[in-house]
Amino acid sequence: MTLAARAPVPGRFRRPRALRSERRTLHSWLMLPVEAVARLMTITWNPVDAFFEAVFWRDAKRPGKPFHGGWNSMAGRLARAVVPRTRNGAHVVMQVTGHHLRLAYVSSARTLTGAPGAVELGWYTDLRDVTWIRDRSDVVGGNHEIGFVDGSWCSVHFVGDGWSRMPDAFPLRLSHLDAIPTAR
Known part of the structure; x- marks a missing residue:
């Protein structure tokens, strides 16, 4: 599971630390220069273009809103938890049980035997706090x-086998044609 492509990414220090006991692997050390170059390539060097994009063109480029509520709302906490800070990277897995909505972090680093790395439980909330889920396959x-009981909502992207069955576990399923319910 990841954030939707057009959802805002929380800043580094807003994101939770995950898999703290894990050590950095040789692969992640070797990828540091590649990541640094990739970050430098994304910097906008022209301050005038950056200003106009921030002020005038941002909303025109992004149809629809991918997030509603602040970073401290329930949706904001989910958005922060979907992009954890780790040493080696992690795959985020959403689990819907009878009573909870949880995120689990599975390390991207493999052991010497090739088995998956460490697993850690992350953010969770009571399933009663989730009021609806809306399919946005019309976008991607x-x-x-x-959506959550406080009126906030967040766009996520389900990947992997069985993602199409995931919405069936939630209390109220909406299609992309349905309006977003308002908070009570």
Whole structure:
């Protein structure tokens, strides 16, 4: 599971630390220069273009809103938890049980035997706090908006086998044609 492509990414220090006991692997050390070059390539060097994009063109480029509520809302906490800070990277897995909505972090680093790395439970909330899920496959296949009791909602992208069955576990499923319910 990832954030939807057009959802805002929380800053580094807003994101939770995950898999703290894990050590950095040789692969992640070797990838540091590649990541640094990739970050430098994304910097906008012209301050005038950056100003106009921030002020005038941002909303025109992004149709629809991918997120509603602040970073401290329930949707904001979910958005922060979907992009954890780790040493080696992690795959985020959403689990819907009878009573909870949880995120689990599975390390991207493999052991010497080739087995998957460490697993850690992350953010969770009571399933009663989730009021609806809305299919946004009209935007991109696998995109869904998850709404919470405080009126906030967040766009996420389900990937992997069985993602199409994931919405069936939520209390109220909406299609992309349905309006977003308002908070009570």
